[in-house]
Amino acid sequence: MRADDLDYSRIQPEPLALEPLLLATERPDCGALAIFAGAVRNHHEGAAVSHLIYTAHAALCDKIIRSIEQETREQFNVPECRIVHRVGQLGIGDVAIYAVVRAPHRAEAFAALRYAVDSTKHRAPIWKEEFYPDGSSSFVSGCCIADGFEPPEYLKQLPQKANT
Amino acid sequence: MNVELQFWGVTARLAGSDRRRVTLTENATVADAIELLRGDAALAKELPRCAYAIGADLVALDHPLSEGDELSVLPPVSGG
Numbered sequence: 001m002r003a004d005d006l007d008y009s010r011i012q013p014e015p016l017a018l019e020p021l022l023l024a025t026e027r028p029d030c031g032a033l034a035i036f037a038g039a040v041r042n043h044h045e046g047a048a049v050s051h052l053i054y055t056a057h058a059a060l061c062d063k064i065i066r067s068i069e070q071e072t073r074e075q076f077n078v079p080e081c082r083i084v085h086r087v088g089q090l091g092i093g094d095v096a097i098y099a100v101v102r103a104p105h106r107a108e109a110f111a112a113l114r115y116a117v118d119s120t121k122h123r124a125p126i127w128k129e130e131f132y133p134d135g136s137s138s139f140v141s142g143c144c145i146a147d148g149f150e151p152p153e154y155l156k157q158l159p160q161k162a163n164t
Numbered sequence: 165m166n167v168e169l170q171f172w173g174v175t176a177r178l179a180g181s182d183r184r185r186v187t188l189t190e191n192a193t194v195a196d197a198i199e200l201l202r203g204d205a206a207l208a209k210e211l212p213r214c215a216y217a218i219g220a221d222l223v224a225l226d227h228p229l230s231e232g233d234e235l236s237v238l239p240p241v242s243g244g
Contacts, residue, residue, distance in 0.1 A: 038244050057236055060238075085243055117244065120243060122241070126241055127172060128243065140242040142241045142242030143240050145215045146214060147222075
């Protein structure tokens, strides 16, 4: 683990700030900066959504997100990848996830960013509970992280980690 | 031995609580602990799609349990 990885948790209850991620990853050999921000929508599968509550198994989630960052750096040969996800109650428009990738060129930055975001959505132990205008709620059906479950097709097509 | 189950996401709603203490025989595994939940029909339906963790480590169904373990039941995830 890199020393500067210890400076913050990948799971945060406070509103997410992009600036610290940009400052922590700044480097002169990277001409491409790719950023993804995932914000809360006011609808899902045709139903109006009033707000969300995210919960996470913080210790496992922090560990898995750090490993996704490392995989992303290794598999796409990009020097910087940072991901942070918010938990707690989020309103419409609030940012739930930031992912930042820096690379020498844009092609690997875009590919690495998609891998980082998709892997976080499919592997990090985070659960989204949607609340509706009538006060009811439901958990969004998600991705199984148990051994033996096949990843989605598009994740299979990405480069496989060579050293594990 | 005593083990505490911790339910996450929809499993907490289905279990009616986010924690449940269970008593198991010595040499029990994760599978033995989960077997105790199969009497709860709504929860049992979700279990085939759950993963399990102790602390910050995912564990397999044949992982041996120890006195005082906190075993997390992790349903399908939906972050992002």
